[in-house]
Each structure stands twice: as structure tokens, then as C-alpha cells.
Amino acid sequence: MSAQVLMRRRKPEEFLPKELLMLADPEWSQVEKYLDQSSWMVAECEGRIIGVCGFMAVDSSAGEIMNAAVDPAYQGKGFGKKLILLTLEQAQNDGYKKVIVRTGNSSLDQLALYQKCGFRMVRIEQDYFVNNYPEPIYENGIQCRDQVILEMYTRER
Incomplete structure (x- = not known):
């Protein structure tokens, strides 16, 4: 029998695992910019946080998912999608x-996941990762160069 995974809002005093946050954003200095300004949903299994989804207000009517990540041992089981949908419900x-989300052109699984959650691609910022990250990023054998911006209106869900 597998352990139960609990989806919930992060407690204010709760530590978020750095290695988990860096799965979604490999540059820690970028994570630090939004870490304390975001509200967080977490997936917890046996007392350990195994998934996160951060949300930060852009203005009074729009917000952005800043980081969505699931421990590799728990990926492919629907926990990322559940965290994103819970975050969207809370935002609504x-x-x-x-709600906006940004990801890399090489993040094929993430692009599929966001679209399954109802997001639509609206813009591409060419060379964003080349210009804003000190080291090249590669995923799926593709260099992450461009930032893909997706959005959705919460009433569309």
C-alpha cells in the first residue's frame, strides 16, 4: 500500500526544500526573488514536502505561478497537476x-502539463534564458533559450 499524499497550503514557518525549488528554476538567485513574496501550495507525503507550487500577485487582478515542481520519485502520478489546479482554485x-505561467521552450513535459490545466500560449520572449542565466540550460536534448508565456482566465476553468 502506498503512502497518502496530502495537498495543502504551506504553513508560514515551514521550510521549502531548495533542491525541490531548483527543479523548476536552476538559478537560486532567481528563486530568491520570489520565494518570500509568493504563497505556496505543497504536496506532503509521510511528513516530507514532495511538491510545491508558488503563486505571486502581479497586480490586483492577475497573478503568476512562480515555481511548480515535484520530486522526481513522485513525478508522473498527477501530483503536479493537482498542485496547479489547487493553486488556480485558490487564485480564483x-x-x-x-493567471500567468512562464517556462522554457525545452520544458516539454511542463508545456504539456500547463496546457492540460487550461493554460494557453500567448507569447515567446526569445533568448530570455540565454540573457538572464549564467550557464546554459539543457532539457530533453534541447537548449533552453526562449521563455514561453502561458495564461488563463480563472473563470474559463
Whole structure:
């Protein structure tokens, strides 16, 4: 029998594992910019955080998913999607009309996941990762060069 995974809001005093956060953003200095300004949903299994989804207000009607990551041992089981949907539900309950998410052109699984959650691609910022990250990033055998911006309106869900 497998252990139960609990989805919940992060407690204010709770530590978020750095190695988990860096799965979604390999540059720690970038993570530090939004870490304390975001609200977080977490997936917990046997007292350990195995997934995170951060949300930060952009303005009074829009917010952005800043980091969504699941421990590799738990990936492919729907926990990432559940965290994102829980975050979207909370954003809608808090009055946000639009939610944005940004990812890399090489993040094929993430692009699929966000679209399955209802996001639509709206823009590409060419060479974002080349210009803003000190080391090249490679995923799926592809250099992560461009940032893909997706958005959704919370009432569309």
C-alpha cells in the first residue's frame, strides 16, 4: 500500500526544500526573488514536502505561478497537476481573474502539463534564458533559450 499524499497550503514557518525549488528554476538567485513574496501550495507525503507550487500577485487582478515542481520519485502520478489546479482554485477564490505561467521552450513535459490545466500560449520572449542565466540550460536534448508565456482566465476553468 502506498503512502497518502496530502495537498495543502504551506504553513508560514515551514521550510521549502531548495533542491525541490531548483527543479523548476536552476538559478537560486532567481528563486530568491520570489520565494518570500509568493504563497505556496505543497504536496506532503509521510511528513516530507514532495511538491510545491508558488503563486505571486502581479497586480490586483492577475497573478503568476512562480515555481511548480515535484520530486522526481513522485513525478508522473498527477501530483503536479493537482498542485496547479489547487493553486488556480485558490487564485480564483482570492479574486484573481488571470493567471500567468512562464517556462522554457525545452520544458516539454511542463508545456504539456500547463496546457492540460487550461493554460494557453500567448507569447515567446526569445533568448530570455540565454540573457538572464549564467550557464546554459539543457532539457530533453534541447537548449533552453526562449521563455514561453502561458495564461488563463480563472473563470474559463
